[in-house]
Amino acid sequence: MTWKQFAFGFRVDPAKAPPDSAVILLHDLGATSASLASVATVWGALMPRTAFIAVDGIEQLEPPSYGSTEPAVLDRTARRLDPVVERQLRTFRPAVGRVMIAGFGYGGTLALHMLLSHGWEGAGVLAVNARLTRPLVRTIKARSKVRLVECTNDCASEQSRVREFAASLAAAGVDVRQTCLADSALSDEAIRRAGAYLVELASEHSPVAHTGIAHVSQTLCVRT
Secondary structure, X not given: OEEEEEOOEEEEEOOOOOOOEEEEEEOOOOXXXXXXXXXXXXXXXXXXXXXXXXXOOHHHHOHHHOOOOOHHHHHHHHHHHHHHHHHHHOOOOOOOOEEEEEEEOHHHHHHHHHHHHHOOOOOEEEEEOXXXXXXXXXXXXXXXXXXXXXXXXXXXHXXXXXXXXHHHHHHOOOEEEEEEEOOOOOOHHHHHHHHHHHHHHHHHOOOOOOOOOOOOOOOOEEEO
């Protein structure tokens, strides 16, 4: 793998061939992109033709409302994040055919918001320990796929909350799967399980033109 630093994070490219897919990595509040370097290494071994783009300083993109899950705050953060990622994606020649978002904690919340409220088009979203907010406003997309990984010491009680959220996504037409682990979000087991979900998303998706992570679709929105 080839590591490249840029102004707001780092990128890991395949060493032997151009990438045919890309994963955008979003870290949790209080962390940095460096916290996801080991994640990119493990997942890179699973997906050798995939580039990983880790974006730094999510909280710095929206300093007045640190950690807020209000839709307006998430909207602004997504739009500020978009050009950072787009600049990296444009450097790939040829362009990658599949783009996924994998977020941890607040990064997972933001990733879900990009898909459910902005109609983001891509291979899917992987959210690890995201704050699952309701009500949901989403743009109907037949290809929408979400994979949820919840890591907690109280898996029994959290499992019902995750299942309820997953059921609301499924009712809105999203292809969703979830798992709960009695472990930390960056544990070996959590990274392994999340990586398996990511491989699944990439293999099930037919390449489509990338339109930006904060792209707002003009199709019908529904509230669940």
